Amino acid sequence: MYEGVLTKMETEFTSPVNYYLVFENDFLNLNQLLDKTVKIRFVKHQCLNCGLNKPIYRQGFCQSCFFEVPQAAEWIMKPELSKAHTGEEDRDLEYEKRVQLQPHIVYLANSSNIKVGVTRKTQVPTRWIDQGAHEAIEIVEVPNRYLAGITEVALKEHIADKTNWRKMLKNDVDDEDLVKYRDDLKQYIPEEAKDYFIASNKETNIEFPVLQYPQKPKSLNLDKTPEYEGILKGIKGQYLIFEDQTVFNVRSNEGYVVSIEVMG
Incomplete structure (x- = not known):
C-alpha cells in the first residue's frame, strides 16, 4: 500500500x-x-x-495559488510571452530569470501526429516521453524561452502544436521522416532564431512499456x-x-x- x-x-x-x-x-x-x-x-x-x-x-x-505562483504564469503555456530577457517582472523576476534565461529547444515530436513544441534543454528527452512521442527531433537551440516561443508561434502556422491523446494511447501512429520535416520548416524560423538552427542531428526514438x-x-x-x-x-x-x-x-x-x- x-x-x-x-x-x-x-x-x-x-x-x-x-x-x-x-x-x-x-x-x-x-x-x-x-x-x-x-x-x-x-x-x-x-x-x-x-x-x-x-x-x-x-x-x-x-485556485488562489494558480493565479499567484510563478509556476502557473501564462508564459509557462505561451513561451512567447516570456519577458525575463527584458528585465520585466511577471510574477517573480528571480524565478522567471532562472527558468527563462537558459537554453531552450524547439522540437518536433510524433505522438499522435507531428507537432512542434518548446522545452528547456535540461528537459530533453523527458518532455517527449511525457507527451507519449515515439520519435522526436530538435529544430533549434536558443539561449532563452522568448526566442523559443516566437519560433514555435511561427512554425505552428505550418504544423500542429497539439497532441490527440486518444490517438496517442491507441498507438494509431505512423513513423515519419522528422529530419525532412525539420529541413522543410527551416524557412519559417524567425530571423532572430535562424542562427540557432540545428542542421545535423538525428531523431530520438522512444519505446514505452x-x-x-x-x-x-x-x-x-x-x-x-x-x-x-x-x-x-x-x-x-x-x-x-x-x-x-x-x-x-x-x-x-x-x-x-x-x-x-x-x-x-
Missing part, C-alpha cells in the same frame, strides 16, 4: 522507459506493476503550493470515480493504461492525494 500526493511520473530514458511515482517518503517503480491488479483510491486534495485540502483548479494548484493498447480509451476521473481497480497493461506519456480500456492521466491529477494498493 502506497499513499501520497500525485505529481507527474518521473521517468528514466531506457528501452523501454522506466516510470516512477515519487511520494514524500516512498517511490514506486510502475513498470514492475504491469499485469498486476492495482487499486487507486482518492483520499483528499493537497495544493502543490500551499499544501491545503482545497479543490485543485489547474496544474496541481488550488505497453503490453496492450486500448482501442476505446476512457479516462478515469477521480472526482466522479473516487475508487478504481484494474489490471495495469501499460504506461505511455503520463498515462496508466488498464485492461478494461480505462486510462489515468497522472499529470492532470497532480495535487490529488491517493492510496495505491497492489493486489498481485
Whole structure:
C-alpha cells in the first residue's frame, strides 16, 4: 500500500522507459506493476503550493495559488510571452530569470501526429516521453524561452502544436521522416532564431512499456470515480493504461492525494 500526493511520473530514458511515482517518503517503480491488479483510491486534495485540502483548479494548484505562483504564469503555456530577457517582472523576476534565461529547444515530436513544441534543454528527452512521442527531433537551440516561443508561434502556422491523446494511447501512429520535416520548416524560423538552427542531428526514438493498447480509451476521473481497480497493461506519456480500456492521466491529477494498493 502506497499513499501520497500525485505529481507527474518521473521517468528514466531506457528501452523501454522506466516510470516512477515519487511520494514524500516512498517511490514506486510502475513498470514492475504491469499485469498486476492495482487499486487507486482518492483520499483528499493537497495544493502543490500551499499544501491545503482545497479543490485543485489547474496544474496541481488550488485556485488562489494558480493565479499567484510563478509556476502557473501564462508564459509557462505561451513561451512567447516570456519577458525575463527584458528585465520585466511577471510574477517573480528571480524565478522567471532562472527558468527563462537558459537554453531552450524547439522540437518536433510524433505522438499522435507531428507537432512542434518548446522545452528547456535540461528537459530533453523527458518532455517527449511525457507527451507519449515515439520519435522526436530538435529544430533549434536558443539561449532563452522568448526566442523559443516566437519560433514555435511561427512554425505552428505550418504544423500542429497539439497532441490527440486518444490517438496517442491507441498507438494509431505512423513513423515519419522528422529530419525532412525539420529541413522543410527551416524557412519559417524567425530571423532572430535562424542562427540557432540545428542542421545535423538525428531523431530520438522512444519505446514505452505497453503490453496492450486500448482501442476505446476512457479516462478515469477521480472526482466522479473516487475508487478504481484494474489490471495495469501499460504506461505511455503520463498515462496508466488498464485492461478494461480505462486510462489515468497522472499529470492532470497532480495535487490529488491517493492510496495505491497492489493486489498481485
